[in-house]
Amino acid sequence: MSVIEARGLRKEFTVRVKRSRLRREKRVVRAVDGVDLTVERGEMLGYIGPNGAGKSTTLKMMTGVLMPSGGEVRVCGYTPVPQRTKLARRIGVVFGQRSQLWWDLPLRDSFDLLRHIFRVPADDHASRLRRCRSLLDLDEFLEIPVRQLSLGQRMRGELTAALLHGPEVLFLDEPTIGLDVVSKQAVRSFLTEVGERGDTTLVLTTHDLADIERLCKRLVVIDHGRVVHDGTIDALHARYGSRRRVVVDLDEPVASFGDATVEADGRRLVFEVDGSAAAVVARLGGLPGLRDIAILEPDIEDVVARLYKTATEDAP
Numbered sequence: 001m002s003v004i005e006a007r008g009l010r011k012e013f014t015v016r017v018k019r020s021r022l023r024r025e026k027r028v029v030r031a032v033d034g035v036d037l038t039v040e041r042g043e044m045l046g047y048i049g050p051n052g053a054g055k056s057t058t059l060k061m062m063t064g065v066l067m068p069s070g071g072e073v074r075v076c077g078y079t080p081v082p083q084r085t086k087l088a089r090r091i092g093v094v095f096g097q098r099s100q101l102w103w104d105l106p107l108r109d110s111f112d113l114l115r116h117i118f119r120v121p122a123d124d125h126a127s128r129l130r131r132c133r134s135l136l137d138l139d140e141f142l143e144i145p146v147r148q149l150s151l152g153q154r155m156r157g158e159l160t161a162a163l164l165h166g167p168e169v170l171f172l173d174e175p176t177i178g179l180d181v182v183s184k185q186a187v188r189s190f191l192t193e194v195g196e197r198g199d200t201t202l203v204l205t206t207h208d209l210a211d212i213e214r215l216c217k218r219l220v221v222i223d224h225g226r227v228v229h230d231g232t233i234d235a236l237h238a239r240y241g242s243r244r245r246v247v248v249d250l251d252e253p254v255a256s257f258g259d260a261t262v263e264a265d266g267r268r269l270v271f272e273v274d275g276s277a278a279a280v281v282a283r284l285g286g287l288p289g290l291r292d293i294a295i296l297e298p299d300i301e302d303v304v305a306r307l308y309k310t311a312t313e314d315a316p
């Protein structure tokens with residue numbers, strides 16, 4: 001069953017652009033330009049795109065913060081803006097740059113207030129909070145006012161706050177932005193656990209592609225407000241002909257070796273292979289001074305960079 005349905009979803013902003021000292025012109029920015037999207041229950045969807053592509057605007061329309069200029073969107077069966085209050089009970093939202101917590105209150109008090117606002121039965125609240133406390137290590141800062149928390153601690157608090165009422169869909173806009181590696185890992189492991197239970201749909205925007213690789217099977221790429229890819233990460237690699245690389249380091253330089261690219265003054269050979277690297281490795285036996293061999297999987301950063309570049313070149 002689909003929990004999100006968008007058809008021809010559009011959002012335009014009218015902005016005033018300074019043309020000269022006295023002249024200002026109105027310009028229409030098409031932030032989201034006809035997005036079609038269906039998301040099924042339990043999916044973990046990565047929604048990515050370059051800066052200004054329209055990701056946050058899409059999420060804002062899906063969560064009832066912004067009214068679409070055109071098209072349709074339904075989330076959990078509701079039309080987000082007019083049915084915002086009902087929708088709020090069914091979704092959780094984490095916007096990395098904004099907080100849903102009470103700045104001056106200890107984290108625990110924010111959680112209690114949310115329980116009352118969403119009228120969550122005490123047992124459900126307690127069991128969800130217990131789970132978040134253990135998975136996100138909240139105990140050491142539960143009693144500290146939110147304004148004194150580090151970014152990583154606050155983000156763990158935000159995730160908890162977004163989940164305490166048991167939402168069906170969790171919207172996450174840049175949830176790992178600015179976090180150190182340990183906090184990033186904590187957030188990713190937590191979201192993996194949430195996703196694997198299968199009852200919460202995750203929609204995640206991020207510029208950190210490691211988040212996507214770790215969490216999302218399906219990737220939707222948007223550019224200039226339009227969807228330019230919708231499919232698995234593997235499909236993206238296949239579309240852009242990503243290949244594995246065998247990198248061979250040598251003690252002595254060589255001028256050439258078969259179809260390898262020679263780098264580092266002849267001390268490094270790089271082979272590109274489709275599928276198994278065994279045949280390349282077998283050919284290396286006769287090479288003198290073989291120091292090291294590494295097999296590198298296709299890099300999602302490279303593929304996505306190519307995709308953004310192509311999409312920008314094709315844009316109207």
Ligand SMILES: Nc1ncnc2c1ncn2[C@@H]1O[C@H](COP(=O)(O)OP(=O)(O)OP(=O)(O)O)[C@@H](O)[C@H]1O
Pocket residue numbers: 013014015029030031049050051052053054055056057058
């Ligand atoms: N309130 C607004 N008024 C005018 N223009 C806006 C407004 N909000 C967004 N835009 C414009 O709409 C476009 C899409 O912005 P949006 O924030 O959705 O992009 P994004 O993909 O989330 O970008 P980023 O990765 O940089 O956060 C941009 O050109 C932006 O300048």
